Amino acid sequence: MRRSAFVASLSAAAAAVVLTVASPASAINTYNSQPAPERTEVGALIVQWDEDGDPATPDVVDWYCSGTMIDTDVFLTAAHCTTDWAPGARFYVSLAQDVQGALDAAKAVPGRTPAQVAAAVGVAGTEHTSPAYPGNSADSHDIAVITFTDKQAAALASRWSFTPATLPARNQLASLGSRTLAASEWLAAGYGTQEAQRGPGGQTHPGGGVRMKASLGFNALNPTWVRLAMNESRGFGGACYGDSGGPNFLTVGGKRMLAATTITGDGPCYATNVVYRMDTDTARTFLGQYVTLP
Template sequence: MRRSALLASLTTAAVAVVMAGATPASAINTYNAQPAPERTEVGALVVQYDRDGNPATPDVVRWSCSGTMISANIFLTAAHCTANRPAGARFYVSLDQDVQAAIDASNAAGGTPEEIAARVGVEGVAHWDPAYPGNSADAHDIAVIEFNAAQAAELADRWDFTPANLPTAGQLDALGSRALDEATWQVMGYGTEEALNGPGGQTHPGGGVRMKAELGFDALNNTWVRLAMNESRDYGGACYGDSGGPNFVTLAGKLVLAGTTITGDSPCYATNVAYRMDSPTARDFLAGFVDLP
């Protein structure tokens, strides 16, 4: 998490829907990024899919986005991370600190794509807001991975975690901009770092390791909370691969999952735009899967 946003494999169409001129987020910036081994509720979305439609070539197993366990059997992420995947795509969740190392080790061990993916994470079923992609005012960019009882038991057996705290309805509005500006904000995810300029153009190094970074409050909209990356203030942010990952705010000493990373500026230098979890749209969707505060 340098200044990179939790990007992931967001499509050009999805980006345009969310905000003109912006691109999906991927990783955490280097400005103030630190590893986050203690945040075991934050995980990586691993996707197994057929990249080219050719049965003679192996399926791809790769981490794609970030997300958060919000109950024992529900993993919160972004709709653009799950929708419009190739037919037959399967979704797994890993709560490993270094998911890329886990994928590398599993590939080295060999086996079918399903065996490789199952060693890395636990498979679940993806559900996303049927109104996605929505529009710039409300992108409906929210999804969950749901686990049945056996899958949830496997998750609990493989990783210790405490589900994240969701906000109450309209909690950010009730606090107001001044209180939000004074609060501590953190973004977390597995994404890449901010852009580096090289002879061949810009590249986004890193990714695949759970990181965290402090960032600043910028503005509140009906469904968005806009957060500031600012190197001069030692604020980092999200980048590619961080999409769907949490943006926490500390309120009364408790981490509250205020929003999920959706987009930001393409080099991951300035802004992180998160979908508010206290908005009516997000709560209406989540009410079908978890008990809301």
């Protein structure tokens, strides 16, 4: 979750998975978090979309969600990040540490078109969203990928060095069991906004656009979800608006896997991150079309 721009995308992209007492996910909180320059496989989803009624010339460029390279030519994110855009929307991926800074600099160059801004900050790709999305509360099918041609993948590799994240084996989280999951390290990463802050105009979610990370605690494993604690008092941080689609890494026996992706949580971004498991048959059936699975 993290990022004010993602709040705007909630209406533009109709973003949310609806869960009991939950709302769409956002950013890495300010408490118990830190920058993540080493997590170069984690990137931002940039969208160029139409706001003036002329879909032939998409005129708005901004970043809206997070995600992870799971192969040299495949970027994993959430379906609610890639759906319900105006016709003609174009998707780009940036693996920069400070995507907001890169966007600001690109937009400041006189005469640049939106397409030139997007290309200056990210690499264009093709969106593939689960056809079963939005599903239901038991299984939202909230999963999507951006794929890249050989030429586009080469452009990514020339701009940013990264090692694709490792996905879990089939039903690996359930096989590990709750005790191991609770005793292991969980880490969320993304570009999202900060936890809710109160002001004269009500609650706001400032910040966003810089890749951050925070440790979380294990709460519960459900058939397609993991519920993670991000309470400050327990030494945890967590996700917020704009972190949607971003990774929740699990480290077991010294090996890190991309166990789940951020989807939703509590609205103020203080308590719970609800993440979509990557080890289920649903996720694997979709991902198996684009990557070789463990």
